Amino acid sequence: MIAFLTLAVIVQSAFAGNLVEVLQNDGETTLIALVQQAGLADALLGGEFTIFAPTNAAFAKLPQATLDSLSKDTTALANILKYHVVKGSIHKADASNELQLETLAGTKIRFNIYSHNHVVTVEGSKITHFDLTASNGMVHVIDTVMMPPEGSIVDLVAGNSDLSTLLSKVQSAGLAGALQGDGLTVFAPTNAAFARLGSHVLDNLRRNPTLLKEILEYHVVPHTEYSAGLYNREYVRTLDTHHDVIRLGVSSSGSVTVNRNAHVTKADISATNGVVHIIDHVLIPARYLFSAILGRR
Structure with a gap:
């Protein structure tokens, strides 16, 4: 049985697309469009990363003025998108309460695990879908766009x-x-x-x-x-x-x-x-x- 499960994991990994393809397959079209606009698509294919991927609905919750501002400032847009990415493959099982991970933006994001309702958040955003495996990393889907904190x-x-x-x-x-x-x-x-x-x-x-x-x-x-x-x-x-x-x-x-x-x-x-x-x-x-x-x- 163990050998069979190991083989299944290997087969799944072999047929998993890269991070961008996994995002496409999961329907995160707004995120993909913004990644391409910020010129980050190639960077996401050049290493092993974990992406905390806001849904289309998550982006729709942002004020229109914020979206308009980001569309005109690719540097700010890239920084926010990098805030959703960490190096390496982080699985759900790796998360612990108050664990902090450094993002590609240079600032940290914080996990919180709430046992009473079985919710896991990252910077307060609920993770709605865990462990979407890509050939070069992992995707976790979140319900809110994370904004880098402005200080302590x-x-x-x-x-x-x-x-x-x-x-x-x-x-x-x-x-x-x-x-x-x-x-x-x-x-x-x-x-x-x-x-x-x-x-x-x-x-x-x-x-x-x-x-x-x-x-x-x-x-x-x-x-x-x-x-x-x-x-x-x-x-x-x-x-x-x-x-x-x-x-x-x-x-x-x-x-x-x-x-x-x-x-x-x-x-x-x-x-x-x-x-x-x-x-x-x-x-x-x-x-x-x-x-x-x-x-x-």
């Missing part, structure tokens, strides 16, 4: 004007260094979210850096949680001193709430060291909800 979590917060209050609080609490750790998830409140706390609460937090640090750490999960891995009524422990939990709600439409009142308004912003989800309310650990130090009764 701190870089993303610093670069978003709507998160300037969060940035100042992180700096005041001395947490910027902690947010440079790897494999983190941050639920990032907007400026408006902090404003909802009211001036009295904000003044109390300003006077109590220990409490401020606790509340900010309550927004950080010490592992990577992309949307594809979240489920309704999930409890996730955070980075604060007591490792308090946040409760996630996921509706049938896919919208996500945190502790019931905070809504994720923008999800899955990849960073080099994790992921950021923007939320519209500040999260407060239950132990502090009615604390006099927050000025609440």
